[in-house]
Amino acid sequence: MRQSQLLMTTLRDVPSEAEALSHQWMLRGGYIRQTAAGIYSYMPLGLRVLRKIESVIRQEMDASGGQEMLMPAVQPAELWKESGRYDVYGAELIRLHDRHDREFVLGPTHEEVITSIVRQEISSYRKLPVTLYQIQSKYRDERRPRYGLLRGREFLMKDAYSFDRDWEGLDASYRNMYETYERIFRRCGLDFRAVEADAGAIGGQGETHEFMALADIGEDTVVSCSQCQYAANMERAESAVPEEHTGRDALKTDRSSAIERILTPNVRSVQELTSFLQVDPEQLIKTLIYQVDGENVAVLVRGDREANETKVKSYLSAELAELASAEAVKQATGASVGFAGPVGLKLKVLVDYEVAAMEEGIAGANQEDAHLKGVRPGHDFSVEHIGDFRNVTEGESCPRCGAPLQFHRGIELGHVFKLGTKYSDAMNSMYLDIDGREKPLIMGCYGIGVSRVMAAIAEQCITEERLVWPMSVAPFQVHIIPVSVKDEEQKSLAEQLYGEMIKAGLEPLLDDRDERAGVKFKDADLAGAPLRLIIGRGAASGEVEWMGEDGNKINLSAAEAVQRTREAVARALNG
Amino acid sequence: MRQSQLLMTTLRDVPSEAEALSHQWMLRGGYIRQTAAGIYSYMPLGLRVLRKIESVIRQEMDASGGQEMLMPAVQPAELWKESGRYDVYGAELIRLHDRHDREFVLGPTHEEVITSIVRQEISSYRKLPVTLYQIQSKYRDERRPRYGLLRGREFLMKDAYSFDRDWEGLDASYRNMYETYERIFRRCGLDFRAVEADAGAIGGQGETHEFMALADIGEDTVVSCSQCQYAANMERAESAVPEEHTGRDALKTDRSSAIERILTPNVRSVQELTSFLQVDPEQLIKTLIYQVDGENVAVLVRGDREANETKVKSYLSAELAELASAEAVKQATGASVGFAGPVGLKLKVLVDYEVAAMEEGIAGANQEDAHLKGVRPGHDFSVEHIGDFRNVTEGESCPRCGAPLQFHRGIELGHVFKLGTKYSDAMNSMYLDIDGREKPLIMGCYGIGVSRVMAAIAEQCITEERLVWPMSVAPFQVHIIPVSVKDEEQKSLAEQLYGEMIKAGLEPLLDDRDERAGVKFKDADLAGAPLRLIIGRGAASGEVEWMGEDGNKINLSAAEAVQRTREAVARALNG
Incomplete structure (x- = not known):
């Protein structure tokens, strides 16, 4: 064209x-x-x-x-x-x-x-x-x-x-x-x-x-x-399943061990809590309240993890799962967002494997401005519903072979x-x-x-300088650019090459516009043809500059340029 | 396929x-x-x-x-x-x-x-x-x-x-x-x-x-x-314009001539009126009330003609024209639909050339159950707005050369x-x-x-028996029908011809289904391939029946059938 x-x-x-x-x-x-x-x-x-x-x-x-x-x-x-x-x-x-x-x-x-x-x-x-x-x-x-x-x-x-x-x-x-x-x-x-x-x-x-x-x-x-x-x-x-995650399915109600209530005024997020208590996020039990097909459900993951809604839905064979509103959280837990915890909670509680494997942790107290320390999974709350409820994190073990993800x-x-x-x-x-x-x-x-x-x-084909479409989807296969169409030799060589390319069944774009060379090259960088033929001063001696997908340029005779273009197109299209 | x-x-x-x-x-x-x-x-x-x-x-x-x-x-x-x-x-x-x-x-x-x-x-x-x-x-x-x-x-x-x-x-x-x-x-x-x-x-x-x-x-x-x-x-x-249609643009108010009021109880349509008065429809002036961009306009055409809304719109450079409702007609003319007429009407009146050319005619009286006889265009009503406001009729003169339309x-x-x-x-x-x-x-x-x-x-390609698509748009160019795929000779010849057609760049449809011949032919009549190759008992001797777009059949050798198909396709596609 x-x-x-x-x-x-x-x-x-x-x-x-x-x-x-x-x-x-x-x-x-x-x-x-x-x-x-x-x-x-x-x-x-x-x-x-x-x-x-x-x-x-x-x-x-x-x-x-x-x-x-x-x-x-x-x-x-x-x-x-x-x-x-x-x-x-x-x-x-x-x-x-x-x-x-x-x-x-x-x-x-x-x-x-x-x-x-x-x-x-x-x-x-x-x-x-x-x-x-x-x-x-x-x-x-x-x-x-x-x-x-x-x-x-x-x-x-x-x-x-x-x-x-x-x-x-x-x-x-x-x-x-x-x-x-x-x-x-x-x-x-x-x-x-x-x-x-x-x-x-x-x-x-x-x-x-x-x-x-x-x-x-x-x-x-x-x-x-x-x-x-x-x-x-x-x-x-x-997630890779930790080894010691099971065997605590029944709730042991022996409460002799010390759960300690701590005041955490306005300390809600994992970040706030770790810095307030000077603990690691791995020591926290994060409790999230979801609305799953209309029912409130609590999901427990470790403080350093993110819950995975899809896994929650899948476990419950549900259509919809979304975080409960602040109001719904208050109604379900008795406290505002940031203070929910599993102890004494009257909801279905889904426990991530990692939480189930914790000896004890810090969780919300279901009371305003309070958390509980020394909360023991299977002891202080039921781990009946145990499973993989969190997003994996980069570098953790592949569930198949154990290598880093x-x-x-x-x-x-x-x-x-x-x-x-x-x-x-x-x-x-x-x-x-x-x-x-x-x-x-x-x-x-x-x-x-x-x-x-x-x-x-x-997205994959844009470099700093130019867009280079793969041959299979390129709008044009080769961009023929006479540096100046006012130069008769350049113009006629460009026309000749254009005609030969068409005849060879190729899809050339001929820049026949009377524009400055800089404008033409900038436009060519956008038009994205994988191959380029630049016709400049060499036209007098029948020579052109041929540029491949990789951006490398070589000088060729006109006939060689056509041949090389045909080969490059055929190679690219036939894999 | x-x-x-x-x-x-x-x-x-x-x-x-x-x-x-x-x-x-x-x-x-x-x-x-x-x-x-x-x-x-x-x-x-x-x-x-x-x-x-x-x-x-x-x-x-x-x-x-x-x-x-x-x-x-x-x-x-x-x-x-x-x-x-x-x-x-x-x-x-x-x-x-x-x-x-x-x-x-x-x-x-x-x-x-x-x-x-x-x-x-x-x-x-x-x-x-x-x-x-x-x-x-x-x-x-x-x-x-x-x-x-x-x-x-x-x-x-x-x-x-x-x-x-x-x-x-x-x-x-x-x-x-x-x-x-x-x-x-x-x-x-x-x-x-x-x-x-x-x-x-x-x-x-x-x-x-x-x-x-x-x-x-x-x-x-x-x-x-x-x-x-x-x-x-x-x-x-x-419409061809009648010769004597002009020259009466001013309304002559000389009312000495006899307009006769006649009682026409419940006689509204042209058909009712012609049979009631024993006159030809050509003697009637039909008065139609249109709403044109919100304004009421009367359009007069001869009793045997149909008004043309598009021409009315075009004359008035309007966007919309539609027949006025019965109520609007009553309000505009003082009488119900069927009794409207141009005499004394306080609306813009568009007069078709043919009406303008009438000596006198019969029109509605703008009163219930009454018409007027002897109404003279240009005398009893203004013909200021004169033009072509009717549909042409078959057989009338071409506006360019006068031959029948x-x-x-x-x-x-x-x-x-x-x-x-x-x-x-x-x-x-x-x-x-x-x-x-x-x-x-x-x-x-x-x-x-x-x-x-x-x-x-x-619509243009369906005959009594079958649909035959033009080659340029046919879903398949040739339908290859072995009469019985249980017959090994038929089956293998059909497969051979199918392969050759594909190789020749043609678009064949091979009926490889194990169905009765009658079912296959009925389906082929619907599938509409312009050409058909029927492979029956002749298969043993390498002969097939070839059917062209015209439905005529001839017996050919397999090789001739391929050649003839190629020629017929090429002829049809290259005009």
């Missing part, structure tokens, strides 16, 4: 509203423009990248046996009521009414629609297994849309749904998609990890993995072992999920099996945030 | 809710499924057709210099308030609120968004002209969604917007798009007409054409000359429209011209209903 024909308005300054590198560069390069908070327009340059990513995804999905279809964004609320999600989805679900006042939602995902279709289309085992997918705009009314395409409210997603006769079938479909995702992200040039994630309310059946791009801007923490293959997200990552920041690119019969049961999606019995379809779902992938790639 | 791997559930019965042929066949063939009224899911077979149409459009748009981009479906209401359309768009505009109660709309079109982008991106004449387009889902809350994809509420559209320095530039951009549309619809195999249409409130500047596919199910009437190139839609089609039913496939400065002015979208002055961008907009094109093609 000729750059004079490309609407690519570049900005010299870093837009002040953009925190993430990818967001800054995509605004500066004229890839995207914000239409509303979290809602973007893709300019011609940006759309080229997006379409390339789509194309990689489509090729791999088709090759793995997926069938593409297209479902509507506007979905009848009835389907969401049928699945039970209409009431629980919360404020992220955009709801609307039509002119007849019927309720609809803007789809954040399509389990309901696909299930309503498949229960009509598939009645027999003979049509199974099948995996259907689409690439389509999704809607989530994020509380805090940010980082450009990384957390948007309207975004492009590839979502796929598999239907199998049984769990063995689902295992195979899931594995197939898992491997397809690995191929997709590898082809997109991403540095990523597949990590175990939590399946939420679906529980044990619901195996799920997230694919995370490693990047500092990432909002998720990827936990991985420095030695073995273990990797999980923070919600899911298992590492932390990285990650951007969620996609996920694969064994849904099982969650939707089939709720929406009565059955098939007739070979034995003549009606059985629920066994489902899996598989998502990739297409527009987010674009931002994640950018 | 192997049919065993294609989720294509066909229905034997015609779905009762589907009136249009295309709707019936696309449901029967498993191309689409309804998710809500006017909201469809595209199944794998249907999506293949849709993507082919997209691809034709994209190729032609790119070739004509258009740049593809992608704007969001969710648009901030502020932009629509800025353009002034938020209040006038009516119930078709789907409105919604986000979690912070900010107003948004689901885009039925994107003039506002593109203008808000371009006013930022283009500041200088040096970036002009530019044409931007997208292919994207649109939303219109139709009162009566029907005919499947022909009138939906969520539908796929290609919309393009051109920006020029001046009107000459717009003329060129408009002509370019007009010709691009002709190429697109020709390549889609459509029988279509480009017709003049009405520009609405934009008036004289706003040249516009609609591209109409001829089809009986069409909701629009295409008026075209049997001799010359004149073609227009019904709203716009001009013909009517066809048409489906609107697309439109091209000279917007001029309507949005640039309202939204302050300016550029700096070469003379150093700020000027408004001159805009055009150009739409194609992509999903509607799919239905229109189907």
Whole structure:
């Protein structure tokens, strides 16, 4: 394409509203423009990248046996009521009414629609297994849309749904998609990890993995072992279980030992308490009150640890868990936030392994301005509900092999999920099996945030000086830059090379604009073509400067430059 | 593709809710499924057709210099308030609120968004002209969604917007798009007409054409000359002006001539009146009361004609015109509906040319149960506002050449429209011209209903027995049907031919299912591949039955069949 024909308005300054590198560069390069908070327009340059990513995804999905279809964004609320999600989805679900006042939602995902279709289309085992997918705009009314395409409210997603006769079938479909995702992200040039994630309310059946791009801007923490293959997200990552954590399940009511009440006026936080009492945080028992599906529950972790809501939910097979309000804490414990403790508490108490393993500790007294010293787990409070209720910390032991765990920041690119019969049961999606019995379809779902992938790639491909897209998704493969189009020799050599590249099936961008060289190079740094051909004074003798992905430049004859470009493109695309 | 791997559930019965042929066949063939009224899911077979149409459009748009981009479906209401359309768009505009109660709309079109982008991106004449387009889902809350994809509420559209320095530039951009549309619809195999249409409130500047596919199910009437190139839609089609229509603009108040009041108890309609008085409808003056931008206006047409609201609006440069309510008629005329007449009426009276040319006629008396005979235009009422206010009728004279006009039913496939400065002015979208002055961008907009094109093609391609897609949009080019896959010779020849077709870059569908021949042929009639290869008993001697687009069959050797298929595909695709 000729750059004079490309609407690519570049900005010299870093837009002040953009925190993430990818967001800054995509605004500066004229890839995207914000239409509303979290809602973007893709300019011609940006759309080229997006379409390339789509194309990689489509090729791999088709090759793995997926069938593409297209479902509507506007979905009848009835389907969401049928699945039970209409009431629980919360404020992220955009709801609307039509002119007849019927309720609809803007789809954040399509389990309901696909299930309503498949229960009509598939009645027999003979049509199974099948995996259907689409690439389509999704809607989530994020509380805090940010980082450009990384957390948007309207975004492009590839979502796929598999239907199998049984769990063995689902295992195979899931594995197939898992491997397809690995191929997709590898082809997109991403540095990523597949990590175990939590399946939420679906529980044990619901195996799920997230694919995370490693990047500092990432909002998720990827936990991985420095030695073995273990990797999980923070919600899911298992703590190593201390050896002496059990055997105290019954509460011994022998209170001869000295629990000491200490006055701690207005001393609430772990930090305040350690400095007030001159103790280590490991000596404290932190008591957090959660509302779990409407019930108050206490969770105990060591003072130096963070509680993990996902693990709490999972232990209780709950849908929702959130920290109780200050008022609810007061009502449940008799004291304000900061003074809760397990002794005498009339709630279900979940005790983290590490707390259970403590000889004694310091806990809140359930009284204003007071704590208790010498509190002994299993002696002064019950450790009936014992488990892993905390976040792991960097450097602690891998639950598999014991080597130190590492932390990285990650951007969620996609996920694969064994849904099982969650939707089939709720929406009565059955098939007739070979034995003549009606059985629920066994489902899996598989998502990739297409527009987010674009931002994640950018995050990993921006250096101090320039953005270099991987060849597979680059808007243009090679940028041909005559230093001055007023120089006839430069201009005609540039035109000649452009013509030859087109003929060779390459995707060149020719900067045919009458601009200063500095402007052209700055724009080229933003346009992100992996290869560059600079045509300057050497044009007179048919020589050009060729720049590879690594930024190294060499002088070549025009013919060599074309040949080298072809080779570099072929090498990059064929892995 | 192997049919065993294609989720294509066909229905034997015609779905009762589907009136249009295309709707019936696309449901029967498993191309689409309804998710809500006017909201469809595209199944794998249907999506293949849709993507082919997209691809034709994209190729032609790119070739004509258009740049593809992608704007969001969710648009901030502020932009629509800025353009002034938020209040006038009516119930078709789907409105919604986000979690912070900010107003948004689901885009039925994107003039506002593109203008808000371009006013930022283009500041200088040096970036002009530019044409931007997208292919994207649109939303219109139709009162009566029907005919499947022909009138939906969520539908796929290609919309393009051109920006020029001046009107000459717009003329060129408009002509370019007009010709691009002709190429697109020709390549889609459509029988279509480009017709003049009405520009609405934009008036004289706003040249516009609609591209109409001829089809009986069409909701629009295409008026075209049997001799010359004149073609227009019904709203716009001009009546030939009778010779003696002028010269009576002043009202002569000489009332000596006999107006006769006649009692017509409960005789209201033209039909009732002609039969009651034993006169021809041509002798009647029909008086219709319209509300035009809030003002009552009377429109007079001959008893045998229909008034044309669009022409009334255009004459008055109005935004809205609708028939007044019965109550409003009574208040304005003093009598109920059916007895209105021009004599003594205190409203603006628009007189159609034909009425002005009448010597005398019969009109309502503006009294209950009474009409007036011998009413003379220009004598008994003013003909100050004279013009073309009626629909043309089939067979009347072409306004250009006088030959008889013909009517066809048409489906609107697309439109091209000279917007001029309507949005640039309202939204302050300016550029700096070469003379150093700020000027408004001159805009055009150009739409194609992509999903509607799919239905229109189907309407034209369905015969009694089968659907035959044009090669350019067919989901598969050739359907390979072994009559019995249990026959090893048939099966292996079918597999061999399938492999050869794939290798030749063709798109075959292989019916590898173990189904009865009758089922396979019925499904093939629905799948709509233009070519068919039937492999039956001849397989033993390497012979197959080859069927072309016309349904004629010949016996060929396997090698000949491949060769003939390649030729037929190449011929069809290269026109």
